[in-house]
Amino acid sequence: MRPLLALGEQYLNVALLNAECVTLMTEIEPRRPATLAQQWSKPTYRIQPTKGWAGLNVREIWRYRDLLWVLVQRDIKLLYKQTALGVVWVVAQPLVAAVIFAVVFGRVAKLPSDGAPYLLFVFCGVTVWTYFSQALQRAGTSLVRNSQLVSKVYFPKLLIPLAQTLRGLVDFAVILIVLAVLMAIYRVQPTFRLAAIPGILILMALTSTGVALWFSALGVKYRDCTNALPYFVQVWMYASPVVYPMSMVPERWQWLYAVNPAVGFIEGFRWAVLGSNALSAEILCITVTTSLLALFSGAFFFRRVERSFADMI
Amino acid sequence: MSDVSVSVRNLSKSFRIAHEPGGLGGYRTLRDDLTKLPGRLLARLGRNSRRTSETFWALKGVSFDVEKGEVVGIIGRNGAGKSTLLKILSRIIEPTSGTAEIYGRVGALLEVGTGFHPELTGRENIFMNGAILGMSRAEIRRKFDEIVAFAEIEKFLDTPAKRYSTGMYVRLAFAVAAHLDPKILLIDEVLAVGDAEFQKKCLGKMEDVATKEGRTIIFVTHNMDAIHRLCSRAILLRDGVMAAEGDVTAIISSYLHETHPSVRQTYRLPEKCNTAAEICLIEAEVLDSKGRSCDSLLYREPFALRMVWRHFVEVAASSYAVRVYDNRNRFLFAVNTLGSDLQLHHPGLREITCSFDYNVLIPGNYYVTIGCYVRPYKEVHVVKDCLRLTILAVPYQSGPRFSVVGDPAFALHPDWSQHELNDSSAKGIKSQPLTFA
Numbered sequence: 001m002r003p004l005l006a007l008g009e010q011y012l013n014v015a016l017l018n019a020e021c022v023t024l025m026t027e028i029e030p031r032r033p034a035t036l037a038q039q040w041s042k043p044t045y046r047i048q049p050t051k052g053w054a055g056l057n058v059r060e061i062w063r064y065r066d067l068l069w070v071l072v073q074r075d076i077k078l079l080y081k082q083t084a085l086g087v088v089w090v091v092a093q094p095l096v097a098a099v100i101f102a103v104v105f106g107r108v109a110k111l112p113s114d115g116a117p118y119l120l121f122v123f124c125g126v127t128v129w130t131y132f133s134q135a136l137q138r139a140g141t142s143l144v145r146n147s148q149l150v151s152k153v154y155f156p157k158l159l160i161p162l163a164q165t166l167r168g169l170v171d172f173a174v175i176l177i178v179l180a181v182l183m184a185i186y187r188v189q190p191t192f193r194l195a196a197i198p199g200i201l202i203l204m205a206l207t208s209t210g211v212a213l214w215f216s217a218l219g220v221k222y223r224d225c226t227n228a229l230p231y232f233v234q235v236w237m238y239a240s241p242v243v244y245p246m247s248m249v250p251e252r253w254q255w256l257y258a259v260n261p262a263v264g265f266i267e268g269f270r271w272a273v274l275g276s277n278a279l280s281a282e283i284l285c286i287t288v289t290t291s292l293l294a295l296f297s298g299a300f301f302f303r304r305v306e307r308s309f310a311d312m313i
Numbered sequence: 314m315s316d317v318s319v320s321v322r323n324l325s326k327s328f329r330i331a332h333e334p335g336g337l338g339g340y341r342t343l344r345d346d347l348t349k350l351p352g353r354l355l356a357r358l359g360r361n362s363r364r365t366s367e368t369f370w371a372l373k374g375v376s377f378d379v380e381k382g383e384v385v386g387i388i389g390r391n392g393a394g395k396s397t398l399l400k401i402l403s404r405i406i407e408p409t410s411g412t413a414e415i416y417g418r419v420g421a422l423l424e425v426g427t428g429f430h431p432e433l434t435g436r437e438n439i440f441m442n443g444a445i446l447g448m449s450r451a452e453i454r455r456k457f458d459e460i461v462a463f464a465e466i467e468k469f470l471d472t473p474a475k476r477y478s479t480g481m482y483v484r485l486a487f488a489v490a491a492h493l494d495p496k497i498l499l500i501d502e503v504l505a506v507g508d509a510e511f512q513k514k515c516l517g518k519m520e521d522v523a524t525k526e527g528r529t530i531i532f533v534t535h536n537m538d539a540i541h542r543l544c545s546r547a548i549l550l551r552d553g554v555m556a557a558e559g560d561v562t563a564i565i566s567s568y569l570h571e572t573h574p575s576v577r578q579t580y581r582l583p584e585k586c587n588t589a590a591e592i593c594l595i596e597a598e599v600l601d602s603k604g605r606s607c608d609s610l611l612y613r614e615p616f617a618l619r620m621v622w623r624h625f626v627e628v629a630a631s632s633y634a635v636r637v638y639d640n641r642n643r644f645l646f647a648v649n650t651l652g653s654d655l656q657l658h659h660p661g662l663r664e665i666t667c668s669f670d671y672n673v674l675i676p677g678n679y680y681v682t683i684g685c686y687v688r689p690y691k692e693v694h695v696v697k698d699c700l701r702l703t704i705l706a707v708p709y710q711s712g713p714r715f716s717v718v719g720d721p722a723f724a725l726h727p728d729w730s731q732h733e734l735n736d737s738s739a740k741g742i743k744s745q746p747l748t749f750a
Contacts, residue, residue: 043320043414049407070444074430074437081432081473152427153445154404222346302581310406311328 054303060156067155071163086171090171091178095131098123105243114245114276117186124270125242127175128204131168132262133233135208139164140215140229147313150220157306158299161216165209169201183273193272200272204265207291211261212300217305220313241266246274258283261291317416318529319379319402324411326372326397326553372553374411381416381496382527386540386561388568389550394535398550399707400421402531417529424501431475435466435485438474440508442489456492463518463558464488481710484511491518497529498522519543537565538676538706562611563686565707569609579606580683580699590694591628592685593658595662596621599681601640602709612676613726614709617668618700620683624660630688631657635667638698640678645722649686652712673723676706676715 061068080086098119106118107109113121125169139161143150146160183190219225240262241249249257264287266277372394380383387395400406403421428445429438439460453460455626461467464485465479476481500519516539523530523543534540540547540561547564549557557564579598579671597620601607610616618635634649646665650657655665679702684695708714713726 043416044403045415047404047408047413047415049403064447066450067444067447069450070441074433074441077437077457078432149428149445152424153406154421155445155447194571224344237405307407310400 004252050307052304053300054307056299056303057156061158061162064155064159065246068159068163068166072167072170075163075167076094081232084112087174090174094123094175095178097130101126101243111244112248114247114270115276116188116274116276120182120188121245121270121274122243123179123182124273125266127172127179127268128269129237129240129262130175131172132208132265133169133202133237135165135168135205135210136215136233137229138168139209139212141219141226142212142224143216143220143309143313145209150313151310158213158302161212161302162209165205165212168208172201176201177275188274192277193275196272200265200268203268203288203291206295207261207265210293210295210298211293213302214294215241217298217302220305220309225300227276236260236262241270245270246279247276255286258286259285259290261294263287264291316381317378317414318381319416319531320414321378321402322376322412324372324375324401324413325409326394326396326401326406326565327368327370327409330367330369331705347596369449370553372401372408372550375550375553376411376737377548377554377555377558379529381529381532382523384530384532384544386544386547387531387533387538387550387563388540388547388565389556390534392552393550394553395550396423396501398566399501399531399533404571408550415497418447418494419497419499420490420493420495421498421499422446422490422493422501425483425490429474429482429486433472433476434473435461435470439489442486442618444513446490446493447495448493452494458486458684460488460492463491466613468615480511487511487515491515491522495528497531499531502535516542541565541707562707562711566611569607569705580696590685591624591626592631592693593623593625594620594685594694594696594699595623597683597696597699599700600666609703610672611705611707611709612715613672613712613724615668615670615672615714617666618665618681618683620665621662621664622685623662624657625659627660629658631693632686632688633657633665634684634686636682636684637674637702638680638682639722640680642680643722645674645679648749672704672709673725674704675717675721675724676703676704678703 079089083089101122102119106113108120113119142160142164143157149155149160150157215225215229240260246254246257246263246267264279264284267276267283270276271279373512375394375398377385387398389395391427397406399421400423401408402415403419403423405421405423426442428442429614430441433441440453441448448456461470464487466481466485469477469481471567474485477485519530519532520543522528530543532540532543544561547557547561548558549564549568556569578730580594580596582593582595588720598606599608599610599617600617600619601610602615604617606619623632624631632650634647637645639645650665651744680698681702682695682697685693686695687693706715715724717724717728
């Protein structure tokens with residue numbers, strides 16, 4: 001036991017008297033573990049304060065992919081626990097919203113719909129928007145809601161909002177079935193354009209992830225974000241072509257309008273289903289660029305503040 | 314041989330405590346930050362930041378090494394920085410300065426049942442919790458039966474966890490964590506939950522993990538018995554600084570003496586005492602083997618009772634007595650000064666020490682009643698339960714540990730001796746060989 005005791009005193013002394021003693025100490029305790037530099041094997045990881053911007057560390061996220069899957073599963077399961085109607089709730093929300101919009105904006109305000117039946121037109125917009133707004137609201141508040149996980153276990157925290165945006169895709173798949181039914185009712189011919197839908201969905205998921213990362217990271221420090229988010233989403237909806245077509249926007253301002261990253265996937269989705277061609281290549285470029293910008297800026301910002309989450313939450 | 318698995322150098326962690334008059338309890342609002350932003354930028358330019366906050370060091374300059382297969386206990390009072398240290402080592406929070414190098418996969422168990430969801434079933438929670446603790450799904454599937462068996466919840470696997478009893482909940486949570494397979498295990502105060510039976514099981518499991526599987530464990534707890542049983546070395550933290558490191562028993566006893574220096578379990582005669590007695594007990598305290606005032610002793614540690622008496626008048630035939638009760642109020646024994654050669658009848662102030670060289674008390678709590686009597690039997694001044702005494706399960710000076718199952722009154726450790734006999738020397742015993750069918 002003696003060497004261990006000596007070891008203890010030794011570090012105490014090192015702490016108190018600084019480096020001068022170190023040489024003396026090695027003489028007293030030859031079995032002293034090698035210093036950091038002499039350590040022959042590389043550490044599995046090294047803990048030290050980090051400064052400035054951090055890399056995305058995609059490899060670490062990949063290593064924890066099982067956890068991501070479990071988090072996605074958990075929320076899907078939780079949604080349907082102890083509900084009689086289960087999946088109906090997923091469909092009900094966009095359907096009710098679409099009907100209301102069809103009455104208010106289609107019948108009363110008589111907004112144009114690029115020639116398509118207004119209900120179908122608005123349903124296309126509403127389904128995509130429902131995904132976007134729910135992903136944003138769920139993911140944006142996810143860190144605060146899971147503060148237990150943030151402060152008690154280590155894993156890439158990016159997984160928490162990411163699980164929320166992924167989980168929304170499952171709901172979206174259910175809504176697609178309803179859309180197919182509506183298309184059949186209105187006798188809209190399916191075309192090869194439908195093949196573009198997966199790409200549009202990826203754009204939609206990436207955009208919402210990017211914006212949600214900003215909100216969730218800011219929400220840890222400023223709880224105001226949680227309160228502001230619903231209003232923000234509501235305003236954003238009217239700034240996006242959900243209830244009206246993009247063709248209503250004057251042509252010379254369309255490039256500016258396209259800076260809104262939601263324009264890309266909403267109009268894109270409508271194009272795939274109804275064939276309205278409001279998206280020129282130029283507009284598409286702008287909107288995809290802002291989407292990617294939202295994603296990367298969100299991810300890097302998240303990584304930068306991630307290290308202080310557990311201290312602050 | 315000296316394979317390091319955790320190497321910590323000069324690790325420090327500071328927090329800023331804001332001093333906001335009528336503040337929001339630490340929450341910052343966006344508005345506040347935005348309105349203060351111009352001021353802060355100016356302050357940064359002018360280099361005279363006048364923040365009304367104070368830096369608090371939760372950890373300061375902590376350095377130590379843990380070798381492979383070692384079990385190290387970290388003890389210290391609340392707020393000494395134990396949990397902060399574990400959180401840094403498990404990468405949940407970042408240090409303010411210093412480094413730590415970890416050699417091997419880390420499993421951290423800072424809380425029992427992190428990520429458990431009451432709506433999910435036992436089965437789902439096992440996968441959930443396992444994934445959160447860093448297990449892959451394949452790994453959990455492999456160990457699933459073992460986990461269920463350890464938690465003893467086979468029948469309730471598909472019941473939502475919200476219908477579980479607290480005991481089942483905790484058992485399941487610990488079972489998942491106990492089957493983690495990392496090289497280095499960081500454990501924070503998980504033994505504080507569950508009933509005594511379950512705690513025993515957890516300790517046993519941890520002992521297995523440490524001794525049979527040769528993993529490195531860093532372990533924080535207030536349970537000194539657990540530290541003593543499991544750890545080969547201990548680190549004592551005090552206000553974020555390493556106060557001592559080394560042999561477990563030594564560290565434990567120095568910790569016990571710093572825990573409550575101001576509220577020692579001593580007796581003082583109250584100021585407004587209305588005893589009209591001619592003899593009064595002024596002070597009483599328990600002294601440990603080093604003569605320090607204390608309220609807890611190690612198992613088999615010799616101790617003494619020190620008391621101060623005042624005699625106002627001359628009383629003949631007076632004697633002092635000490636009666637000891639256990640925490641179920643069983644009267645265990647009494648000692649008195651009758652037959653000793655103390656001279657007690659003259660008036661004055663005197664200190665009496667009563668030393669017990671052999672401590673046969675089993676671990677537990679005891680109450681000491683001290684009194685003065687005059688023969689034939691008259692109570693002069695008796696203070697009921699005037700001292701409380703705790704015997705810990707940690708043995709004194711690497712002596713034997715208390716190992717009796719059940720609830721005996723005393724623990725004796727006689728000298729055993731052994732003497733091999735051959736058949737011819739055992740005359741009284743029938744030398745007919747036994748035959749087995």
